[in-house]
Amino acid sequence: MAILANRYLVLLLLFAGAAISYFVGLKIGFWLLIAVGAIFELAFWFEFFIRQRRP
Secondary structure, three states: OHHHHHHHHHHHHHHHHHHHHHHHOHHHHHHHHHHHHHHHHHHHHHHHHHHHHOO
């Protein structure tokens, strides 16, 4: 059930990101979504390497 709820949350956030991009403008919205994606990617890798070092 938690996986299904996370799927709907992700879809809602993606829809919100698309709507924000449309309202802000294509060029600014594109770079904003790229920046948010990069932040999430860096957070994932940071957590991945931190957990690997712990015993």
